[in-house]
Amino acid sequence: xxxxxxxxxxxxxxxxxxxxxxxxxxxxxxxxxxxxxxxxxxxxxxxxxxxxxxxxxxxxxxxxxxxxxxxxxxxxxxxxxxxxxxxxxxxxxxxxxxxxxxxxxxxxxxxxxxxxxxxxxxxxxxxxxxxxxxxxxxxxxxxxxxxxxxxxxxxxxxxxxxxxxxxxxxxxxxxxxxxxxxxxxxxxxxxxxxxxxxxxxxxxxxxxxxxxxxxxxxxxxxxxxxxxxxxxxxxxxxxxxxxxxxxxxxxxxxxxxxxxxxxxxxxxxxxxxxxxxxxxxxxxxxxxxxxxxxxxxxxxxxxxxxxxxxxxxxxxxxxxxxxxxxxxxxxxxxxxxxxxxxxxxxxxxxxxxxxxxxxxxxxxxxxxxxxxxxxxxxxxxxxxxxxxxxxxxxxxxxxxxxxxxxxxxxxxxxxxxxxxxxxxxxxxxxxxxxxxxxxxxxxxxxxxxxxxxxxxxxxxxxxxxxxxxxxxxxxxxxxxxxxxxxxxxxxxxxxxxxxxxxxxxxxxxxxxxxxxxxxxxxxxxxxxxxxxxxxxxxxxxxxxxxxxxxxxxxxxxxxxxxxxxxxxxxxxxxxxxxxxxxxxxxxxxxxxxxxxxxxxxxxxxxxxxxxxxxxxxxxxxxxxxxxxxxxxxxxxxxxxxxxxxxxxxxxxxxxxxxxxxxxxxxxxxxxxxxxxxxxxx
Amino acid sequence: xxxxxxxxxxxxxxxxxxxxxxxxxxxxxxxxxxxxxxxxxxxxxxxxxxxxxxxxxx
Numbered sequence: 081x082x083x084x085x086x087x088x089x090x091x092x093x094x095x096x097x098x099x100x101x102x103x104x105x106x107x108x109x110x111x112x113x114x115x116x117x118x119x120x121x122x123x124x125x126x127x128x129x130x131x132x133x134x135x136x137x138x139x140x141x142x143x144x145x146x147x148x149x150x151x152x153x154x155x156x157x158x159x160x161x162x163x164x165x166x167x168x169x170x171x172x173x174x175x176x177x178x179x180x181x182x183x184x185x186x187x188x189x190x191x192x193x194x195x196x197x198x199x200x201x202x203x204x205x206x207x208x209x210x211x212x213x214x215x216x217x218x219x220x221x222x223x224x225x226x227x228x229x230x231x232x233x234x235x236x237x238x239x240x241x242x243x244x245x246x247x248x249x250x251x252x253x254x255x256x257x258x259x260x261x262x263x264x265x266x267x268x269x270x271x272x273x274x275x276x277x278x279x280x281x282x283x284x285x286x287x288x289x290x291x292x293x294x295x296x297x298x299x300x301x302x303x304x305x306x307x308x309x310x311x312x313x314x315x316x317x318x319x320x321x322x323x324x325x326x327x328x329x330x331x332x333x334x335x336x337x338x339x340x341x342x343x344x345x346x347x348x349x350x351x352x353x354x355x356x357x358x359x360x361x362x363x364x365x366x367x368x369x370x371x372x373x374x375x376x377x378x379x380x381x382x383x384x385x386x387x388x389x390x391x392x393x394x395x396x397x398x399x400x401x402x403x404x405x406x407x408x409x410x411x412x413x414x415x416x417x418x419x420x421x422x423x424x425x426x427x428x429x430x431x432x433x434x435x436x437x438x439x440x441x442x443x444x445x446x447x448x449x450x451x452x453x454x455x456x457x458x459x460x461x462x463x464x465x466x467x468x469x470x471x472x473x474x475x476x477x478x479x480x481x482x483x484x485x486x487x488x489x490x491x492x493x494x495x496x497x498x499x500x501x502x503x504x505x506x507x508x509x510x511x512x513x514x515x516x517x518x519x520x521x522x523x524x525x526x527x528x529x530x531x532x533x534x535x536x537x538x539x540x541x542x543x544x545x546x547x548x549x550x551x552x553x554x555x556x557x558x559x560x561x562x563x564x565x566x567x568x569x570x571x572x573x574x575x576x577x578x579x580x581x582x583x584x585x586x587x588x589x590x591x592x593x594x595x596x597x598x599x600x601x602x603x604x605x606x607x608x609x610x611x612x613x614x615x616x617x618x619x620x621x622x623x624x625x626x627x628x629x630x631x632x633x634x635x636x637x638x639x640x641x642x643x644x645x646x647x648x649x650x651x652x653x654x655x656x657x658x659x660x661x662x663x664x665x666x667x668x669x670x671x672x673x674x675x676x677x678x679x680x681x682x683x684x685x686x687x688x689x690x691x692x693x694x695x696x697x698x699x700x701x702x703x704x705x706x707x708x709x710x711x712x713x714x715x716x717x718x719x720x721x722x723x724x725x726x727x728x729x730x731x732x733x734x735x736x737x738x739x740x741x742x743x744x745x746x747x748x749x750x751x752x753x754x755x756x757x758x759x760x761x
Numbered sequence: 762x763x764x765x766x767x768x769x770x771x772x773x774x775x776x777x778x779x780x781x782x783x784x785x786x787x788x789x790x791x792x793x794x795x796x797x798x799x800x801x802x803x804x805x806x807x808x809x810x811x812x813x814x815x816x817x818x819x
Contacts (some may be wrong), residue, residue, distance in 0.1 A: 171778045299780050361780055362771060
């Protein structure tokens with residue numbers, strides 16, 4: 081194509097993108113169509129990929145088409161396998177896409193659709209995509225080493241330790257928050273509990289099919305499992321209406337929390353691979369299908385956003401979580417804009433499968449763009465609801481009141497009209513007893529998704545099916561993250577304890593398995609219990625803590641990336657990773673300060689503890705006070721650790737740039753790739 | 762038509778990679794054995810060690 085035509089096309093993309101962004105940013109007082117968000121996102125990603133990632137790949141990283149990757153040099157048919165770039169793109173996307181980009185934007189919609197949407201776009205193009213891309217490439221050039229190994233080698237021992245501690249912390253908080261979302265979505269919901277319970281026999285059946293009938297035919301059996309899950313959702317309606325069966329599956333929040341804690345321990349400690357592997361496949365199948373379906377549904381229906389661009393809660397008085405746009409919108413969105421957790425995937429399996437160095441751009445930068453697009457879809461799903469409905473679902477009883485009438489009056493008093501009768505009708509339409517106080521983001525997302533789907537497929541008659549499909553999808557996926565995360569955490573603890581006493585590091589020694597599983601489950605279980613018992617619903621405390629952990633891990637990854645860029649002798653290009661690092665440090669450190677020291681008891685953990693201590697003593701208050709102090713200690717400790725790695729890195733950068741220290745990056749030696757010659761020949 | 766076929770082939774290959782069908786094929790090729798219930802059990806045992814250390818993202 082002629083250069084002039086290409087210039088015209090890209091200018092057109094820029095103009096359309098600017099128009100779309102202008103529309104979503106400047107419209108006030110009237111509703112806009114969701115397609116403007118989709119259009120703005122598409123143009124931003126296209127421009128970011130074409131120009132910014134190209135700049136990074138040529139100028140900063142200098143991707144070498146002649147250099148063999150570890151997948152080629154160390155090919156063993158097991159861990160290291162040269163893989164087609166499109167196949168690897170899909171594989172990497174499936175690994176990074178989780179519940180975070182769906183839940184975060186739903187919660188952040190309390191500020192209106194504008195702040196979250198802008199941060200998703202800007203954060204992804206200049207932060208998240210860059211982080212995933214550079215960490216993937218640096219891992220590829222170091223034989224697929226992990227983030228913690230690279231941090232230890234390139235920054236120092238403190239860097240390695242901090243990365244390790246950040247990973248463990250984020251896993252613990254992530255699992256607790258995930259479990260809390262499931263509890264809040266399924267409490268007093270026999271339909272949801274029945275459907276999820278049915279996935280256990282379905283997974284066992286899939287396991288039997290895979291082992292005995294058609295070994296290895298996972299796609300086939302996943303499709304079969306999906307059909308059975310759909311039947312389970314349909315059967316859930318019967319279960320929820322049966323006077324005999326419904327009580328068995330109607331569980332309170334504490335009861336559900338106990339069940340999930342036992343499940344997490346069993347999944348980590350018992351050899352139940354026959355159950356867990358098929359469930360993992362099933363959840364991936366459902367996840368990919370649901371994301372595709374949601375995208376198609378939004379494009380087909382082109383729904384109108386009822387949420388205003390900005391709500392009154394930008395002042396920090398939000399009912400879902402307290403705190404102003406800065407910094408709380410940025411830590412709430414989490415994985416949709418930038419996720420530290422992705423750096424674990426980008427330095428885990430993916431670098432061992434990359435066939436050519438050039439392909440890191442598409443896989444690393446490109447897959448994160450798709451994840452960010454999922455976050456935009458979640459934002460749309462939340463904002464198609466009327467604001468009154470959105471706030472009635474997401475606000476905890478401690479804020480809006482216990483009864484439907486009180487909650488409706490409170491939400492209406494904020495300027496978002498909603499009635500108890502209207503909410504009751506909606507609850508009936510989706511097959512629930514009530515939709516008030518369903519905090520956590522998952523139920524609001526499910527209602528929004530059911531609204532979109534039922535408008536295009538099946539009408540109001542199947543709204544309940546779509547709602548429970550969405551709930552099942554989120555719960556199934558979170559439970560898969562939960563059992564996988566508990567096992568990963570257990571292995572990490574075993575690795576660390578093995579340095580103290582060798583038998584504890586043996587992954588096959590049962591006393592060690594039981595002890596370390598109990599340790600990890602106790603860690604996230606205590607946070608889950610805290611959330612369940614919290615009168616504000618738990619999300620107010622735990623989701624910001626999760627956001628802080630995740631973004632601090634991203635800060636560690638960007639610190640490492642900046643260090644390597646400086647050591648490569650390319651300090652002038654370091655702002656590519658330094659700019660998002662500075663922003664993340666500002667956001668996370670400010671958020672942590674607020675969460676620990678803010679005098680508002682709804683924001684600051686210590687202020688909340690003081691408020692509880694000064695009130696009349698009542699049952700369970702001392703436990704809540706301890707919880708607040710533990711949360712404050714966790715936030716403070718994480719910030720201190722990241723400050724340490726930051727100081728160590730800055731000292732290294734200054735030494736290298738000033739010429740006081742001669743360093744070299746620890747890349748694997750250059751070996752020419754055979755694929756370049758094969759492609760030319 | 763061939764482009765459509767190529768796209769479909771890539772999608773199927775991606776799904777096979779995501780769902781470990783390709784990994785199972787490589788396992789069979791590496792060990793020079795044919796697919797069977799025993800072979801799949803051995804593959805799952807090998808995968809357990811690898812997958813259990815692989816975090817799932819949030």
